[in-house]
């Protein structure tokens with residue numbers, strides 16, 4: 092019988108996805124020429140970075156450390172957001188405009204199906220979910236504004252370059268997709284404090 096929390100894989104997946112999102116959103120904010128887009132990206136990046144640290148902290152408090160995958164690839168997302176694609180193209184390639192599900196079910200609906208989640212982790216997850224949904228709304232509004240102001244009235248850009256980028260990023264860089272792929276994710280390894288506690 093193990094006392095290892097069943098939801099460690101979920102916490103790990105969130106910590107990794109939020110770290111990655113924080114990195115590419117910051118890189119994108121540094122190069123966008125739109126003040127409005129930069130404001131949205133910086134707001135969301137700040138949330139993502141805080142989520143990454145808070146979940147890593149919670150995993151540590153539970154006696155484990157974040158476990159990162161060896162094949163993690165942050166460079167592809169950074170290459171996209173720092174490319175000469177427009178903000179609209181980047182948003183579509185990353186599918187950030189599709190995170191907001193409105194009143195329809197989303198990936199977060201399943202998080203609390205695990206009834207063993209402890210109080211502190213539940214508190215953290217609850218705030219995280221509300222913030223992610225608000226982020227989804229912010230990004231969708233930003234996307235709609237970009238479409239309205241895009242040259243030619245704008246519809247979805249569909250050149251070969253974007254199509255290939257979309258294929259590349261389809262499963263890779265949507266936070267929601269990453270979480271879906273990662274549940275149950277790799278559980279973190281026990282950290283030193285836990286190993287010590289076990290040997291007592």
Ligand SMILES: [Fe+2]
Pocket residue numbers: 108109112139142223266
């Ligand atoms: Fe996120």
